[in-house]
Amino acid sequence: MLVEYATVLVFIVLGAVTVALMLGLQRWFAPSAPSAVKLSTYECGEVPYGSSWVQFNIRFYVVALIFIIFDVEVALLYPWAVVFQRLGFLAFIEAFIFIVILLAGLAYLWKEGDLEWVRTLQDTPAKKGAK
């Protein structure tokens, strides 16, 4: 069985070696004439303004959080799917309860507006309560 996974390792190593080979070819054949302007960051022809490592929208963080919850659940449902036909009705009921709980969570997120990408201050629950 472990021999099968050795194949995976061979694939990963071969893939990395291919990338290294291609980069080596480029280093061998391509010209290299760096200059200060060429090495500056592209910003539509303007001189770059400040660093780009800036604060970005908090929405990305919320999406990542929601993703982790649901991804763990998908990971849990795969083993369930393998044995489903052998376990029958009991497995169905358990998965049903599990999925309903998660859908309730999704409904809660939906109601709180966390699934909206564009939000204004008026949309946040705190402001709604204040009105």
Added chain:
Amino acid sequence: MEALAISLVNAVPLLAGVPLWTVTLLLMVAVAAVILVFALTFEGVGSLVLRKVAGDIQARIGPNRVGPNGMLQFLADGVKLVLKEDIIPANADRLLFKLAPYFVFVGSFAAFVVVPFGVGLIAADLNIGIYYVMAVTSLVVIGVLLAGWASNNKWALLGGMRAAAQIVSYEIPVGMALIPAVLIAGSLSLQDIVRSQGGLLGIFGWNLFHNPFTFFSFFLYFTAAQAETNQTPFDLPEAESELVSGYNVEYSGIRFGLFFLAEFGDMFIVAALATACFLGGWNVPFFHVGTLPWIWGNLLSLGVFLTKAFAMVLIMMWVRWTLPRLRVDQLMRMSWKYLVPLTFVNLLGVSLWLLVFRGKGIPGMIASLFG
């Protein structure tokens, strides 16, 4: 692979003194090299076909200068990319900048391990097949995030963040939409899933026609997978008109090319998964491939599999050049408010169907009706 190595050692007297693990390892490297050549060829030819299809759909010619009818354009592109200067911005995080293409390319290539090309043509029939594909293709997200962050470019950062948010959002519908195939086969191995769609029902043995819910889940999978590979209705990470090119703005030469190779590799993986899980994989209709001599059975099943997978790739390109791009908020709404609840309800539907009808599909029931 080990069994093959043992039979090879027994067949060839020259190998008698060589340790078994060396033969096995050499075999693995050979298989990996063959698949690598296939993947690179597909990625090259795919980039040409993509532009030809785009040309046809937009009523223009597409590439037509290099070779007959532009057929060698992809070779010229490859040579050009290797000969271009490799520019790493002075402000960039050099280590992460160099690391990103490795993640993206290796993530897409490693998924080829479990692609069931034919009856016996699979690099390693892992018993966690689908799971494994989902896991290694997730490496692409890390590469894209690294590329976006390390470039120290505002467009790249925004593109990388968007790409990550989009890929993770659509990973959930993709994972959920594939579960029906696992439910029916009772195994995660892609070979088992393909075998479960065999039999003498012909194309009606496919999971696609098993019951109404699996029919629906194929389309859910296809939509979500289109988004996972950043194809056009969902190509916000690269939106040329607003983000110039997204996470790979600062990349040049072959480093840039590697991102594109990986994108085409992902396209093939998606098409191969759709073929294996819903379209019957390498099964030849009305015919047991296993009854043929080894070589003919494998060649026939390989042909059937590749025909189906390439047809899926063509449909993906067709969709790509037909639909306009969504907005970011529409994209997120599509995933979380439509696809995620639908795939969940669909999964319950499939499992209820299997429970009520004891694992039989509609074609199977009709067939048993007529004896």
